[in-house]
Amino acid sequence: MSSRTLRAAGSLIPGSRDSPIMFEKSLYDLIRGLRAHKGNERAYITQSLQECRTEAKSNDMDIKCAAILKLIYLEMFGHSMAWASFHVLEVMSSQKFVQKRVGYLAAVQSFRLDTDVLMLATNLLKKDLSSPNQFELSLAINGLSHIVSPSLARDLTPDLIAKMNHSNPYIRKKAVLVMYKIFLQFPEALRTSFPRLRERLEDSDETVVSATVNVICELARKNPKNYLPLAPQLFNLLTTSKNNWMTIKIIKLFASLTPLEPRLVKKLIPPISNIIQTTTAMSLLYECINGLISGGLLTNLAGTTEGEDLAVICINKLRGFLVEGDSNLKYVALLALTKMTRTHGYLVSAEKDVILECIDDEDVSIRLRALELVVGMVDEEILQQVVGRLIRQLKPPTDDEAEAMEKEDEYDYDDEDDDGEEKLTRKTQRKGKQTLSLPDDYKDGVIRRIIEMCSKDTYANMPDFEWYIDVLVQLVRYCPSERKRVGGTGHGALDDEDFEEAYTAGAGKADVGEEIGRELRNVAVRVKTVRRQATEAAELLVGRSSMMFPATGGGGRRVLLAAAWVVGEYAEHLRNPNETIDSLIQASNASLPPDVVATYVQAIPKVYSYLTSNDSIAWTAARKSTVTLLTSRVIEFLELLSSSPHLEVQERAVGFLEIFRLGKEAIAEQPANGIRSGDTDENDDEDNGVQVVYDPPLILTQAIPSLFHGFELNPVAPRAQRKVPIPDGLDLEAPINPQLAFLLSAADYDAAESGEDGADTEADEEFERFYYQKPVVIAETAAQRIDRAAARDTPAGNNALTGSYQSGEDTYLDPDILARRKAERRERNRDDPFYIGSGNSGRTTPNPLGGEQFDIDSIPIMKLDLGDGGGGVGLVKGDVRGAPVSRTKVEIAGDEGEGEEDDDGEGDEKGNAIAGGVRIKGRKGRGKDILNIDSSNLVGFSLEEPEEDLLAQEEEVARAKKEVEKLRGEMARAAERVKAANAQQTAEVSTPPGPAEATAKKKKKKKATAPDGDGGGGETTKKKVTKKKKKEGTQQQGGNEDQQAAAAEGSTPMVKKKKKKRRSSTAEAGEGAGEDAG
């Protein structure tokens, strides 16, 4: 060991000079050793820990101290030193300051509330708190601020209160600050120390004042009411202070006070606006604005010119932050603006130019903030623009058009996305582009935000649903790949373990793909005019599922859950139902997540029924064989699933399997046209000739469709059922069938029906997601519609704030989607007289100069169907594409059963609260609240002792006194009686004190618990009472009991026994009180 090392070690570990030969490692050696053992640190650490264990037990304080210091160092790397707490305490009590300091540091780092040696620390801390050395004193105070427990707080409060008046401001500021920690553990200390705390606001030393403000600021958040009387003092500080840190705290403090005392607002405005105008410190400026917003000052002044002026000033300053270029200022400005949207949305919206720029900021933190803000301020005008920007972000940075075309053909974006993740970053780095590799959860968040924005207030801001459907399809392709939750391993999304896993992984919510699916379904159900488009989009997703969502966890696969449902429910809108059913019954579908498969099983018969139920198609041999083939294939697929390990899938598959088998039989028996066979149930239309016409089998035309044709599904609010009054005489408690158990055992036979039940749950799920949405009918003027149509077809160009977004569309929508949009647009505009087609539409504008050649017959005559244009619903029947201009109103179906009562909003909140509650519960269970400081003690804690408490206590004391008096008299009488009885019969054995004592005990318990409402003061009085009673020699309750016992028995209990009883009852009473206090 070199001399250098020794010196270093010596300087760190005092006392080591006394023992020149060191066998133990110092901290220095440990660190050097760690650095020397790169690679196998673990083994080295284990060995060192082992050494520390023995060293900590050493009698030599230096060695012990060195061991503890090493342990603190290793604790930093995650090696708990909880086992060493006793040794830590030993080092803490060392006489040498350096060792003491190590001890305190160890305590600070390793002690927890449940560390058992904590209760041994009281005296040590008391001693150190009275040390004349300010550094020892500060060590103890600082240590206490970490390790304080309720009992330590209670015992040390007087010492600390004294220290708040210490002559040295260095101690005063620390003593003041530690008081907050004391209050957290022992709120009663607040009452005794508050006057002194208040004095500290006038302290001559600025740091002490600052510490005091700090403490009051924390306290005021828990219960602002208590600190309103301090307002004048604080106000004075606000106007005179030159300390920015403290000013910030005072402003935060006032922000908690103003909601309780609106009069403060007027008073605060001048000094705060003065600071805003004059300060050079950005932090103070920001906190002033923040204080104005979060303290509700702006809200309070809303409407007045003064308030508006102030708000405008704030907004201007924040705008300055945004354009300043400093990313930190940008970030905080966005935070503040987000808060301001609640009260001054219109002012914030005016700044949308700079805010929207932040969406594309290179800093993800800023993007997220901006996104949050934009969601709040988005309206019909900018929705498409914002969404376009966001989708462009999600787009993988391959701006090469050719590549995009390739992708269109292959449809394996997600696949590429997955293994391209690494490449992607490399590529961008090579190119030196500013693009960041976006983390998956950011993508996830963006998609959710887009959906949130678009669906807000039941699509109040949605200008164009067809565009929305295209966006949704596009989003599916950009879904980040599924993490953890791989279908087929568990029971799908509903599986608890899976869910939990996803939860801890930070997902927390439903899969993004599922969310997108919900939107698609939502649009399909609510907006009838685009139901066809929605269905076609779903068809596309289902049809290409195997390519778009490879089994190895491509993202967004869960969109199929809703897509399959839409395909089934609206089979009549399918572009190509034959292909769709083909893709539904592909064998590979069995590997999809089970809940998706279950939806598939439900969708198959619906599409099947659409294909086969049409009885106007002649039942020819060809038809028969097609249907037979289809049926067989469906059966084949369902048979595959009928042994699925997932109950839901299995149950539905088995149910429908039976129906299809019946169908197949019926088809086989039903002869086709032209062939004479015999015995089916309807064969009326017989010709005399050879030709015989048969209808398709009834099971296809009647039975299967009847499973699904009923009323059209409408969105129903989940609470709608509640509004249905329960009919008289309906007893929901009474068992419907007393033989329930028998029925359940026989339920196996009803498997076929369960399929239908499945449809019901399907519908229920469907309604669930309308939970938070309110019905809104949005209107769109024809002018707007035309404007947009015009804008859409202008060539790419201005990408400015308003107007054309179409130019941007081709940069974020994939080419295939664009091509389709274009085709649709052309189709739609064909009959539009205002639309000038681009190609040879065959129609020319009449040329006024060439009047002669003008042929009157060539003027297209359009039939105006006035009858159909009446209401939005009426339009549904017509071809949507044919009547674009007349679609001035898109009807969005609201939830049925809503809007009848006013409490809907409230109910929503309630629902939210419940959902939140459940979540909180889940979190708590997982110990998620780390870093959280438990301040529940201080919430609602009043500085004043509650008056009713005092009154109650006084009353109780008075009552107790009275009772004692009364009892004393009775006791005296009883004693006399006993004396007399004793004189009569000395040897008689008294009866055991059975029932009488029992009742007495009960009474006693009641007494112990009943009157004492709140712990604290009540408890102490009670103790006093007890003491008094003891002094008097006759315990109140004991006496009472004896009295009763005596009265009940009417016999002559012995004095000796009585005494014993008395003693025991005293103990019990004490216990009762103790319990109560606890």
Next chain:
Amino acid sequence: MINAVLVFNNTGQPRLTKFYSQIDVALQQRLISEIFTLVANRPPSACNFLPLPPLLQKTSSEALSDTDQPTRIIYRHYATLYFIIIADDLESELGLLDLIQVFVECLDRIFENVCELDLIFNFETLHQVLAEMIQGGGVVEVDRATIVDSVKRAAKVTKRPQATLPDVTRSGSPSSGRSTPVHMSHRGSGVTGIGSNDFVWSGR
């Protein structure tokens, strides 16, 4: 209230961990690694505020109801070290940024051209400096001179001049990190607009 102060280097090795609420050691480590992952992926031009790591994330409804939750993570990157502060919303974001700056400057005054190695070998001193600035989650002192003075005077109580201590370790330490003193290479742009260049808190 400040919830935690962390210092770790570019590879995520902790150099200082101070939690102002008592949490399990294993959780501490998890939190550190989560924050490190967040911070390590940030470009130098990004802002100094981190999103909450998964461990601290709350759903919005909770965040509203529970005001004691840590809501902000502020970091600064100096040469090889990240300085992190986790705090709730009663602290000022921009203020905490300056607080980190004050911390680093104090260290720089004590160690004279502080570098990562100083902090490794004198981690007790590191704790002392921090304790002079933040006590139990509350800020006690922001004046650099006072902080440095207190630490130095406390060291004198040990009857051994503390000021020589860094030199001892420094002369003996390997010179790997020596060339980049922390204070020389901190990001200059971080405090744009926040006060003057001399970082004296009360002067802003």
